[in-house]
Amino acid sequence: xxxxxxxPDGRRRTRGSGASTVxxxxxEAGVSPMTVSRVLSGAQHVxxxxxxxxxxxxxxxxxxxxxxxxxxxxxRSGLIGVTITNIANPYYAGLQRGIEEVAARHERRxxxxxxxxxxxxxxxLVGDFVGRRVEGLxxxxxxxxxxxxxxxxxxxxxxxxxxxxxxxxxxxxxxxxDDVRGAYEAATLLLREGHTRIAxxxxxxxVFTGQRRFAGFRQAHEEAGVPVVGELVRQGQQDVDSARExxxxxxxxxxxxxxxxxxxxxxxxxxxxxxxVAERDRSGAGGRRQTRVVGFDSFELADLSxxxxxLVDHDAEELGRQAAEMLFERLEAAGEDEQQAPRLVELPVxxxxxxxxx
Amino acid sequence: xxxxxxxPDGRRRTRGSGASTVxxxxxEAGVSPMTVSRVLSGAQHVxxxxxxxxxxxxxxxxxxxxxxxxxxxxxRSGLIGVTITNIANPYYAGLQRGIEEVAARHERRxxxxxxxxxxxxxxxLVGDFVGRRVEGLxxxxxxxxxxxxxxxxxxxxxxxxxxxxxxxxxxxxxxxxDDVRGAYEAATLLLREGHTRIAxxxxxxxVFTGQRRFAGFRQAHEEAGVPVVGELVRQGQQDVDSARExxxxxxxxxxxxxxxxxxxxxxxxxxxxxxxVAERDRSGAGGRRQTRVVGFDSFELADLSxxxxxLVDHDAEELGRQAAEMLFERLEAAGEDEQQAPRLVELPVxxxxxxxxx
DNA sequence: TTGTACGCGTTATCAA
DNA sequence: TTGATAACGCGTACAA
Numbered sequence: 001x002x003x004x005x006x007x008p009d010g011r012r013r014t015r016g017s018g019a020s021t022v023x024x025x026x027x028e029a030g031v032s033p034m035t036v037s038r039v040l041s042g043a044q045h046v047x048x049x050x051x052x053x054x055x056x057x058x059x060x061x062x063x064x065x066x067x068x069x070x071x072x073x074x075x076r077s078g079l080i081g082v083t084i085t086n087i088a089n090p091y092y093a094g095l096q097r098g099i100e101e102v103a104a105r106h107e108r109r110x111x112x113x114x115x116x117x118x119x120x121x122x123x124x125l126v127g128d129f130v131g132r133r134v135e136g137l138x139x140x141x142x143x144x145x146x147x148x149x150x151x152x153x154x155x156x157x158x159x160x161x162x163x164x165x166x167x168x169x170x171x172x173x174x175x176x177x178d179d180v181r182g183a184y185e186a187a188t189l190l191l192r193e194g195h196t197r198i199a200x201x202x203x204x205x206x207v208f209t210g211q212r213r214f215a216g217f218r219q220a221h222e223e224a225g226v227p228v229v230g231e232l233v234r235q236g237q238q239d240v241d242s243a244r245e246x247x248x249x250x251x252x253x254x255x256x257x258x259x260x261x262x263x264x265x266x267x268x269x270x271x272x273x274x275x276x277v278a279e280r281d282r283s284g285a286g287g288r289r290q291t292r293v294v295g296f297d298s299f300e301l302a303d304l305s306x307x308x309x310x311l312v313d314h315d316a317e318e319l320g321r322q323a324a325e326m327l328f329e330r331l332e333a334a335g336e337d338e339q340q341a342p343r344l345v346e347l348p349v350x351x352x353x354x355x356x357x358x
Numbered sequence: 359x360x361x362x363x364x365x366p367d368g369r370r371r372t373r374g375s376g377a378s379t380v381x382x383x384x385x386e387a388g389v390s391p392m393t394v395s396r397v398l399s400g401a402q403h404v405x406x407x408x409x410x411x412x413x414x415x416x417x418x419x420x421x422x423x424x425x426x427x428x429x430x431x432x433x434r435s436g437l438i439g440v441t442i443t444n445i446a447n448p449y450y451a452g453l454q455r456g457i458e459e460v461a462a463r464h465e466r467r468x469x470x471x472x473x474x475x476x477x478x479x480x481x482x483l484v485g486d487f488v489g490r491r492v493e494g495l496x497x498x499x500x501x502x503x504x505x506x507x508x509x510x511x512x513x514x515x516x517x518x519x520x521x522x523x524x525x526x527x528x529x530x531x532x533x534x535x536d537d538v539r540g541a542y543e544a545a546t547l548l549l550r551e552g553h554t555r556i557a558x559x560x561x562x563x564x565v566f567t568g569q570r571r572f573a574g575f576r577q578a579h580e581e582a583g584v585p586v587v588g589e590l591v592r593q594g595q596q597d598v599d600s601a602r603e604x605x606x607x608x609x610x611x612x613x614x615x616x617x618x619x620x621x622x623x624x625x626x627x628x629x630x631x632x633x634x635v636a637e638r639d640r641s642g643a644g645g646r647r648q649t650r651v652v653g654f655d656s657f658e659l660a661d662l663s664x665x666x667x668x669l670v671d672h673d674a675e676e677l678g679r680q681a682a683e684m685l686f687e688r689l690e691a692a693g694e695d696e697q698q699a700p701r702l703v704e705l706p707v708x709x710x711x712x713x714x715x716x
Numbered sequence: 717t718t719g720t721a722c723g724c725g726t727t728a729t730c731a732a
Numbered sequence: 733t734t735g736a737t738a739a740c741g742c743g744t745a746c747a748a
Binding site for chain 2: 019068086110112128156272300301
């Protein structure tokens with residue numbers, strides 16, 4: 001103690017710095033700070049009597065070890081950074097839950113940021129996380145513009161796992177849904193049922209999953225020898241309302257589609273609404289058969305859909321768990337000399353024809 | 359520089375500690391660490407020339423300031439702790455998004471933990487967050503057992519806001535939905551329509567919102583002079599399936615209810631399923647009128663319900679925003695002498711009679 | 717078994 | 733305007 005024993009404005013050890021420290025606990029227990037540290041780390045070589053005194057002091061003072069200072073010294077923050085494009089989307093909520101579950105099992109916490117599909121925001125979040133010395137990152141990339149912020153150099157060597165979407169030019173561990181196969185199976189189902197005019201409703205073309213799902217859709221057509229009908233392909237609907245509008249337009253065509261493949265749950269919901277409304281208006285008169293829907297992703301109450309519906313189902317929590325597991329495998333392999341090449345995992349999907357069985 | 363210029367095991371400045379430090383940047387720019395710190399904090403009083411040198415060095419080294427060490431010295435972590443009972447529930451996902459939005463606006467990050475409705479886990483999470491020196495906490499309490507871990511003493515003075523549920527014996531800022539009024543209005547609607555045998559489907563009695571919603575339900579009955587029918591009250595369904603079973607039982611009664619109030623979206627979904635199935639089985643024969651449903655909470659695709667439905671709607675994101683705003687108001691008022699008493703805010707609900715207008 | 721000395725990376729304070 | 737010094741709270745290494 002050299003200087004600054006008392007601040008001139010009189011705040012000191014009352015509400016000043018707030019939390020108590022090892023020093024305080026040590027003083028209260030009549031031991032050195034080191035002994036306190038040992039007790040808190042569950043060390044073996046402490047006399048039971050001292051241990052009890054320390055534990056009593058901890059309880060008495062309501063002491064919480066400063067994990068911040070601790071991680072500074074130990075060189076591991078116990079933190080995993082997670083950026084998601086939209087947490088409010090139930091799918092990504094499940095993803096986050098999966099990540100959190102695995103992180104908790106490894107005694108880590110997650111820092112979560114919403115990128116809002118905005119690459120600039122994503123860059124800020126990742127930069128901040130790196131500054132906070134997260135031990136690893138799980139990113140659902142917004143996937144537009146250059147991804148320099150996801151390059152190893154920008155990450156300062158922090159391991160990265162991409163979830164749900166890949167990014168061109170970024171060589172990182174990646175966990176995806178088997179989008180191509182799911183879309184392929186969905187389209188094949190419709191083609192087998194005899195449909196030849198099948199509409200496609202999907203995301204913006206720039207969205208990775210959107211591209212892949214369209215690829216599967218097209219592939220199924222090629223194999224069946226049925227051409228994809230250009231005027232029935234609508235890409236760019238990011239929310240339920242625009243999907244509904246797109247479907248309504250399609251239904252109003254002179255030669256409307258007899259079936260539709262919707263490439264995500266936003267578009268499925270929009271399509272169902274449009275079809276249900278059209279149905280209601282025709283009130284069974286026209287005699288035209290109801291438009292058939294097969295959609296990617298599942299959603300609550302799907303089994304009560306007023307429209308004939310099949311779904312390509314997959315597990316968001318599992319996606320999150322896998323991503324987190326891959327990250328921790330990287331962390332554990334960090335000491336080794338030979339670094340593994342980035343891995344790509346594609347999780348299986350399940351085509352549910354009868355949605356009541358979801 | 360006294361000692362420790364080189365570790366005996368030869369790892370040093372190669373891949374050793376990994377990230378570069380202010381020291382490195384200072385050396386590279388030929389200035390003192392303090393000048394680097396000033397530049398990074400956007401300080402005014404630095405010669406442009408030096409500033410440029412520093413900025414170049416930062417870029418060159420890919421330097422990220424260590425927010426951990428920084429917060430140790432500055433005594434503010436820039437972190438807000440959030441515990442939620444179940445992130446996978448879309449409602450709480452929205453809540454989290456609201457919190458994150460406000461936190462981001464205040465340049466804070468959120469640490470998120472899933473308590474899984476488990477008080478023990480909640481206690482661990484809160485303890486860890488306090489140890490990480492979060493500046494504040496937003497908790498959706500699991501609300502069973504004693505809540506000693508939410509007492510000011512256990513929190514070491516960290517401000518707390520309870521969201522969605524209150525906790526007996528905990529005097530903290532709280533943001534709730536106006537559960538009582540919502541349930542009251544829902545029940546009143548049904549009573550006005552002439553129903554006198556109204557079922558109630560709700561949460562476990564121990565869940566705070568469940569109690570409040572039952573209170574509103576009962577109050578409406580009292581005012582209308584209609585008794586609550588005991589055999590039609592089912593509390594304890596925590597998921598869709600058990601809710602469906604409960605509703606199925608009610609429909610099988612000799613004198614089944616003509617309407618049901620469901621106290622949350624799990625129960626609403628279950629009730630709708632049960633009614634839809636019963637409907638289908640009778641296939642319009644019996645001539646009995648369809649059971650009317652009014653539910654608390656909204657959900658996707660509600661407008662396509664096969665059963666006549668009204669809902670008590672409210673905004674999860676707004677709840678999250680309000681909770682976070684209250685927290686930051688506390689933080690800003692932290693310096694002042696007089697501490698405000700804990701505040702209770704109840705957010706309004708909206709009775710949507712025609713669900714197509716949601 | 718226990719304690720002492722020092723360093724982790726940063727910034728507040730004060731002196732130049 | 734810039735730099736030296738100390739301190740934030742903790743853990744490691746080593747000495748007692």
